[in-house]
Amino acid sequence: MTQAVRHDSMRARNLGVVLAEVRRSGPITRAALAEITGLTKTTVSKMVGDLLEAGMVTESGALRDGERGRPGTAVGLSGHRVAALGLEINVDYLSVCVVDLTLSVRLRCAQAVDNQAASPVETLSHLQELAHRAVDEARAQGLTIAGAALAVPGPVDDGLLHTAPNLGWHDVRVGDLLDFPVTVENEANLAALGELWFGSGTDDFLHVSGEIGIGAGLVVGGALFRGARGLAGELGHVIVSPDGPPCRCGGRGCLEQYAGQEALLRAAGLGGVPELVERLRAGEASALEACERAGHALGVALTSAIHLMDPATVVLGGIFAPLFPWIHGPAHETMNARLARMRRAVPELTVSRLGGDAATLGAAGQVIHRIVADPWTHVATSRTAAGPR
């Protein structure tokens, strides 16, 4: 290692330490930062200078420094400059959001689009338009987009969307179809991260995304469990009954065939989730039966998932959020009958408050978390382009 490289890596480390402390401790003086981090005051001042220049922190008025009684200027995380773009392609909608460095949501926008009828090129070109509009909006608010992430409804391996059975897409390098750099990740993984950062506020849960497909993301100790290849959490293809109806994945009796959006609406003889909710409220038998059946199937699949993955709680999102009052009972009943003897506590079923936005928010949040974890890379590249212009 040359001296220069060693010096840079030390500086990168210190920059990360200072920013992490600013984030954790809220507005804080340079003197307090030095004391907590063990860095010299000179180093802290230099790091704060770099962060101020990059617009990642901001100075507020004089703050009394508790112990010594000297007044100092407080440094806090800034939501005024650095922001991230979150994007999602799902089977029947596109969505986009902008989140700033303090994780405040600055903009959200979703459009109903039938992507099943569209090619990847058409869908991505549509998404790109939405993205550019969001970036313009963000710029008008004084924000600079530091990076973008995209949620897609299928397993992603090293940037390649291997298959999205419900879109009919196979082996698509989604990022190559956009004119700005993005990281691409499975929708269910990002929805779980969205729930972690913007939702329930607990650190250990399995988040279930009910869409046309059903995915899940497990968060353990505040970190997403990804498996060996990032393909974990395909709850929709957990087998409910081995000889059940054929599934687009090639299997039979997968959860999606009982509790996915299309299966549910087909069973209820309806065209959309809002209509289904209306019928459920009116107590219509066929709608109630469809939810009962879906809830039991969800309970069977979750029983297997809980035995294998041991989540502390289960958070139901996507279409399971509006359907929660009708799905929750049969799912819980099935889980309780099968799990109670093996565990002291059967994981509670709760409902996500984020609904369809979870994955888009998770995508943007992931970009912010990467910047906060490694501000040096952001500072070093913030003069060159990152994200859409």
Place this chain on the structure above:
Amino acid sequence: MTQAVRHDSMRARNLGVVLAEVRRSGPITRAALAEITGLTKTTVSKMVGDLLEAGMVTESGALRDGERGRPGTAVGLSGHRVAALGLEINVDYLSVCVVDLTLSVRLRCAQAVDNQAASPVETLSHLQELAHRAVDEARAQGLTIAGAALAVPGPVDDGLLHTAPNLGWHDVRVGDLLDFPVTVENEANLAALGELWFGSGTDDFLHVSGEIGIGAGLVVGGALFRGARGLAGELGHVIVSPDGPPCRCGGRGCLEQYAGQEALLRAAGLGGVPELVERLRAGEASALEACERAGHALGVALTSAIHLMDPATVVLGGIFAPLFPWIHGPAHETMNARLARMRRAVPELTVSRLGGDAATLGAAGQVIHRIVADPWTHVATSRTAAGPR
């Protein structure tokens, strides 16, 4: 933090750094250790002195120090003093092993015992006898047992065996029934760690322990995945068919009811696994059918497990090792039909070479890994008692 505490924690850290480097780089001079770790030669010499005194490292003859050409004494991990005791209680056997600091197995012993007919007190007293005999053997070889770990066939939460349905035990504080300290852990978790440290040599796999119960342990990036409460990996209770035969866990159609040792032998009309293997070799129809059925059920449960946990490979151990030639085909066929479209590669099914010893070895290995990760605690307590005497 007082100066003394700060000093001790620094020393603990440095001791760990030096031992980890000795372990990684094999016999190595003090000068090379100083260069690699960035510690001063004085500090390295002091740490090596502590480790020599504790019998954790050993000095070998002069070694030429590559770059500078100065001869130095090489320091290597020592297998001559520090050792760990691994123990296992399973439904139809007890086993014990002793492993030294270099992870060499110094002693193994298994006894067929019907623990279903015994109370926890009886079983633990029997195990204690075995343990004391093993410790005496180890002592005769000059080894000191630095700690012990015990594998049990059921979910363990903070030292409490919540339930072992196949033993009929509930809420047993197993460690309190022994006259020496042990850490207690689920058999399937420890078997996976045994496979990691003593078996196949890969870092990403799902290890399946086929016994009367069926458990699994997932290793990702060389670390055991434990879930939120350490209860992950209960593959035996993944649902194969929701209306299948009732299971001792309170559920129905669990994998254990199709592919567990008792279910398999019952289906084949036989009394033991060796007998079953004999009949399979002879091509007996009922034996072949029983394995075919078990293999398909295993394939269904593994399909769900792979969708949820994304292991790189699957290693079959326990009774599935001797039955591998007959189980492998139907399991693979089922997995392939259901997984191939969703993933670029269906995880390969391989066979463990450790068989029934995996959990016992994993238990001892875990003790050794804890000592190596934190040698300071071992050095500090090695004068007081640890492990059975």
